Amino acid sequence: MMELTVDLGARSYPIYIGQGIIDNIGAFFEKHGLGKNSPHLVVTDEHVAEHHLPRVLGLLGEAGYKVSPYTVNAGEKSKSLAVLEDVVGVALDAGLDRKSSIIALGGGVVGDLAGFVAASYMRGIRFVQIPTTILAHDSSVGGKVAVNHPKAKNIIGAFHQPEMVLYDTSTLQTLPPRDVRAGLSEMIKHGLIWDSEFTAWCEDNADKLVGLDPEALQYGLYQGCKVKSIVVSQDEKENDLRAILNLGHTIGHALEAVAGYNELVHGEAISIGMVGAAKLAVQLGYSEDIYTVTKRILQKFGLPTRCPEHLDTDRIMEAMMHDKKFSGGNMVYIVPTAIGKVEIRKDVKPEWVRNIVEQLKRED
């Protein structure tokens, strides 16, 4: 098992990463002083529940904890105020008090929803994360939790740091191959923005990671969480530095929005977005290697590097303009200056980006 501390002063918390660590969940709860007199609530989704809920409930029950389950439908639609109201009703019926905790067992949707319940129930109770996807290594660091509004994603939320994160790599073994690759896309991003050595390690271990080798996953998730935690520690409330985590996301979010559900999942869209950012770097005068290496690594992971040709460039540009990262009229763009280094550019002209989107449709 590896352990990492996300350093946020009084709100610091550990991430435990390892094969089979859920078996010791009772001991982790005891170590963190979670109360046996107050009830707790596990929030999960229907798919994760099938694989892991009985185990988690059973182990916590054996350890003497009172725990109720709440299962949502899988997918983004569960991140709504209506579901929030329903979870809170169940929490009230179960008698959750200020010493209770909300346990998120699942991926990003479950983490975001359960985290916002924990942030707002009685004005904030403790929150434990048990991520069951690779992508969640990203969302489990930094405390950003939220639900959606019919008019905007993640617009109602909070910064609420968990008590601890239990990352059991054995829960990843049942992930569909497409989700594995897409999750690894964020891991590669963490290398590209901060750590050239880790980027090289990712490239060398692409096959092991895609094949879900437990040792490789443990190390890769540890390093990915570490980069994110360094960035978040320096900018908890997303004022400046934290923007670098958006490498590939400006184009990526726009592609996701235009392509619609299932043609491109998040990790695939940002893979294409990272190639776009690398092309922009070259155009701004940085080394051609940035583009070559970025693309080569992503392809080694079987991730897409080409924008689907049928997506309309006008609509992509429009989606980008609506993105909240463009507030105040300035276009904010994360540009690599070398492998493992990026800068925040506020002078990027929309024409340049349009040109790059066009080029991305012609990539091999």
Add this chain to the structure above:
Amino acid sequence: MMELTVDLGARSYPIYIGQGIIDNIGAFFEKHGLGKNSPHLVVTDEHVAEHHLPRVLGLLGEAGYKVSPYTVNAGEKSKSLAVLEDVVGVALDAGLDRKSSIIALGGGVVGDLAGFVAASYMRGIRFVQIPTTILAHDSSVGGKVAVNHPKAKNIIGAFHQPEMVLYDTSTLQTLPPRDVRAGLSEMIKHGLIWDSEFTAWCEDNADKLVGLDPEALQYGLYQGCKVKSIVVSQDEKENDLRAILNLGHTIGHALEAVAGYNELVHGEAISIGMVGAAKLAVQLGYSEDIYTVTKRILQKFGLPTRCPEHLDTDRIMEAMMHDKKFSGGNMVYIVPTAIGKVEIRKDVKPEWVRNIVEQLKRED
């Protein structure tokens, strides 16, 4: 004008109190660096809107601010997730971004709702409070914001400190007499828990306060806010000391719940609750004066000191047991030990309280 700082480290903020200070609202916004490039949203209720909304919108517009209004129905029902979703939709349509603010123009309901919008919109934007009731001097200090769930009041919320509070005593001139007295009940409470001199001043100035004399109101609100801010500064997240603010509230909340809407408003219920707490003090061996003085002051303000006889004692006791201050099985009670001093007792037996409720029905 008087100015008070609520001391909460990086989250400290000023409360400005004075007659007609809204006239300078543009200058206050400029002083606090609220942006003219980002739109702002005023949340108010239908009654307050009639008296004060055009003035606030007009003055901010003249000062160069882009401000939209959002008006809710008066009353507790507006503190719901459905209204929250609606406000957020309006905020999105108006283009509010991370540099925008939510302005609460109204009493406790508007402050709680607007404050939770500010706490959760884009994970937290700035919040300005313009209280228009006397009772709101209590809720405008401490940052507790929330909406209700069908099963429980104030259960979904946050601690979100305002940027500033603009307390214009001229807005209080249109308050109904009953709301004036009920609001002053919390002011008296702030004297009773912390400051015997202020308690004496309240008694001497009862007629002026009830008559809405601007000088007396300014000083009384200043002192009331000051006591609360000292307590909150020492215990922002309501771990221990902050409980003393609940003097009179344990019995008071139960009476409110059983009496139902309009027979007893909040300030009246806690007036009776404070007499109950004073009786408990005497029973526990503290000076008889505590009871005599507490009751005399409340009566000078025309506040009730007797529990309506028809309220069922069993139901009152049951309501108290459901109150979240009783979590963990212990009955927590705030007991005065002298005028201007209280202690937190965790050893109060339900039988004693039942006996006091019975006595309260026979008070003169």
